[in-house]
Amino acid sequence: MNEKELLEYACLKFEAGRYDEALEAFILTYQKGYEKEWILQTLYEGYIKPNADEFYKNYQSNISRIQCKYEDCILDFFPYLEGKYYIFDRELKTFLGIFNAEACYRSSPEKTFMKDEFSSVLVEFDWDYRKITDFISAAREKSVYLITTDSKRADSFWKIPEFAVAMQKVKIFESAEDFQIFFHTHTDVYLPRQVFTENNQRLKELSQLIEKEHQYRITAEGRNTDHIILTIGIPTHNRGNILLKRLKNLMEMPYDAEIEIVVSKNGNALYQEEYQRVSQIEDARLRYFNIDQELKPHENWYNVIKNSKGKFVLLISDEDDLNIDALGHYLYLLKKNPQLSQVRAKTTGEYARLEKAYGEKGVDAFSKVFLQQNYLSGLIVNREIFLEQNVLKYDKYKDNVFYQNYPHEWWCAALSMAGDCMREPVTLVIENDNVLEEEITMYEKMGLVEEGTLIDKVNKLVFYATYESRFEQFQGQVEFLKLFMKDDLYGAQLGLRMAVYKLSYLLKVARSWDYKKEMFEDVVEKFVQISENGMDEFGFGNKEQAQILMFIGNKAIELINYNNELLENERKPI
Numbered sequence: 001m002n003e004k005e006l007l008e009y010a011c012l013k014f015e016a017g018r019y020d021e022a023l024e025a026f027i028l029t030y031q032k033g034y035e036k037e038w039i040l041q042t043l044y045e046g047y048i049k050p051n052a053d054e055f056y057k058n059y060q061s062n063i064s065r066i067q068c069k070y071e072d073c074i075l076d077f078f079p080y081l082e083g084k085y086y087i088f089d090r091e092l093k094t095f096l097g098i099f100n101a102e103a104c105y106r107s108s109p110e111k112t113f114m115k116d117e118f119s120s121v122l123v124e125f126d127w128d129y130r131k132i133t134d135f136i137s138a139a140r141e142k143s144v145y146l147i148t149t150d151s152k153r154a155d156s157f158w159k160i161p162e163f164a165v166a167m168q169k170v171k172i173f174e175s176a177e178d179f180q181i182f183f184h185t186h187t188d189v190y191l192p193r194q195v196f197t198e199n200n201q202r203l204k205e206l207s208q209l210i211e212k213e214h215q216y217r218i219t220a221e222g223r224n225t226d227h228i229i230l231t232i233g234i235p236t237h238n239r240g241n242i243l244l245k246r247l248k249n250l251m252e253m254p255y256d257a258e259i260e261i262v263v264s265k266n267g268n269a270l271y272q273e274e275y276q277r278v279s280q281i282e283d284a285r286l287r288y289f290n291i292d293q294e295l296k297p298h299e300n301w302y303n304v305i306k307n308s309k310g311k312f313v314l315l316i317s318d319e320d321d322l323n324i325d326a327l328g329h330y331l332y333l334l335k336k337n338p339q340l341s342q343v344r345a346k347t348t349g350e351y352a353r354l355e356k357a358y359g360e361k362g363v364d365a366f367s368k369v370f371l372q373q374n375y376l377s378g379l380i381v382n383r384e385i386f387l388e389q390n391v392l393k394y395d396k397y398k399d400n401v402f403y404q405n406y407p408h409e410w411w412c413a414a415l416s417m418a419g420d421c422m423r424e425p426v427t428l429v430i431e432n433d434n435v436l437e438e439e440i441t442m443y444e445k446m447g448l449v450e451e452g453t454l455i456d457k458v459n460k461l462v463f464y465a466t467y468e469s470r471f472e473q474f475q476g477q478v479e480f481l482k483l484f485m486k487d488d489l490y491g492a493q494l495g496l497r498m499a500v501y502k503l504s505y506l507l508k509v510a511r512s513w514d515y516k517k518e519m520f521e522d523v524v525e526k527f528v529q530i531s532e533n534g535m536d537e538f539g540f541g542n543k544e545q546a547q548i549l550m551f552i553g554n555k556a557i558e559l560i561n562y563n564n565e566l567l568e569n570e571r572k573p574i
Contacts, residue, residue: 003034014046020081023047027086027095047078055159062164067174068155075156083162089153101162103133118332119193120145122179122210124202127153135196139169145192146172147179176209183213187224190258191217217256223284224257229331231260231310231383235300236318237267240274243318251283253324258331260310261286264303266295298407301376302392308383311338314345314428317377321430329426334380341419342369342412343380349431350375357423363491365416368423370495371477371502373412378429382419389414402476405464413484461515467507467523471530474503478534492538497551500531504555508562517566524559528552
């Protein structure tokens with residue numbers, strides 16, 4: 001088919017109302033250079049003119065987002081199929097292919113931005129939105145910012161009705177300078193951390209610009225605390241030396257308006273010079289509270305949360321480091337799940353084998369958290385929900401050995417009844433060497449604590465981890481369940497089974513340290529007795545009692561077998 005025949009074919013299709021087929025043929029003929037002026041005039045009369053009012057209306061309705069005047073737009077769009085338009089460049093006098101609005105909705109944001117789930121995106125490109133439909137699609141889940149370098153062509157797309165819908169959550173800048181001015185004056189808006197450009201030099205320049213604004217935001221002048229998602233809370237006591245190491249790591253975080261660091265220091269016996277250096281750190285993300293008195297550990301943990309501004313608070317020991325690479329994942333998770341009352345994050349030590357789980361508010365959440373927070377580092381709490389629980393009211397149970405050693409377990413149980421919970425197996429906390437035993441020795445030498453009151457030096461075990469203390473803690477757990485569950489026998493049974501399981505596990509741990517190994521059979525007998533006594537504290541039916549007794553018996557057998565394995569290994573020649 002020659003050009004003349006092709007043009008005749010196009011005219012026939014147009015007269016028959018087959019406008020899409022006619023448009024294809026007209027454009028093909030035009031691109032071949034045949035009767036270009038006549039074809040272009042015909043196309044404008046048949047395709048642009050009938051839609052001119054709608055194009056203009058669409059453009060004007062978005063004028064606040066556009067720099068270019070309507071009459072200065074270089075591109076026109078010829079309606080083709082549903083949501084599809086042929087692009088014509090009036091300056092170049094050529095057709096540039098098809099824009100398909102549906103492409104702006106196809107991609108999954110998770111696939112496009114797997115490396116950084118949380119951070120917003122900056123894209124610099126010329127004008128051709130067809131190249132960045134993945135980013136437009138991502139705006140359904142995260143903030144997307146665009147810098148266009150050819151506004152007369154880029155702004156032309158606002159004529160298309162479907163385009164405006166797809167671009168609802170996308171912000172556009174005409175230059176890098178405009179972009180910088182916006183983020184310099186709107187310090188509450190999170191900076192984009194993912195940058196995409198069409199050349200490496202511009203990538204470097206824009207990344208430097210963002211870093212410059214980040215540095216401004218961590219000054220007192222540039223600091224904004226309106227939308228803090230996460231507070232990194234660090235209680236500290238006589239550990240100014242290691243606190244400085246922790247903060248050195250945290251200062252490397254790329255986040256500013258998203259986070260804060262709250263340090264609550266109590267005690268004044270050791271490392272006061274180092275604490276003075278902490279107080280002088282010039283980073284506005286750090287808020288340092290010097291409480292010049294001795295507090296109980298849980299009181300200082302509480303102070304951290306009380307003094308925080310974040311929606312959530314991550315509790316982390318001054319011994320441990322934060323895995324900064326995982327922080328974006330947790331910011332994304334917390335922002336997406338405001339209903340959570342608490343999150344247990346994975347750590348490299350105590351929670352290295354953490355499995356993913358979700359518990360709905362009530363007994364379901366309780367079952368995911370009770371007796372599973374022995375180590376506080378990596379626990380994230382919803383600040384508002386936490387403060388509503390007035391957890392210091394539990395101090396009236398200070399004679400309860402379970403509360404004395406693990407008051408935060410009471411806190412987490414209360415939180416489970418106030419909101420959903422989650423266990424997340426992405427490593428957030430890097431546990432470092434425990435300095436407790438070294439500290440206790442130092443305190444004893446300084447006369448700050450009485451020698452032999454915190455560690456059984458003969459058996460080299462802290463007293464709270466001895467068999468005797470674990471039994472007392474179990475009795476405290478039974479008392480707690482009676483208070484907490486009241487008439488909820490299902491919840492009480494669930495909690496009791498968890499307490500029995502935890503007791504058996506902790507007895508194994510003490511035995512693994514060779515603690516009083518010669519009397520372990522008596523320990524197992526005591527385990528059975530005290531567990532059964534705990535069961536008798538509740539009004540369980542015969543069926544429930546039989547199930548619990550079987551559970552206790554199975555755990556006792558496991559303890560005996562474990563002891564026998566250790567004894568057998570000791571007999572083997574080296």
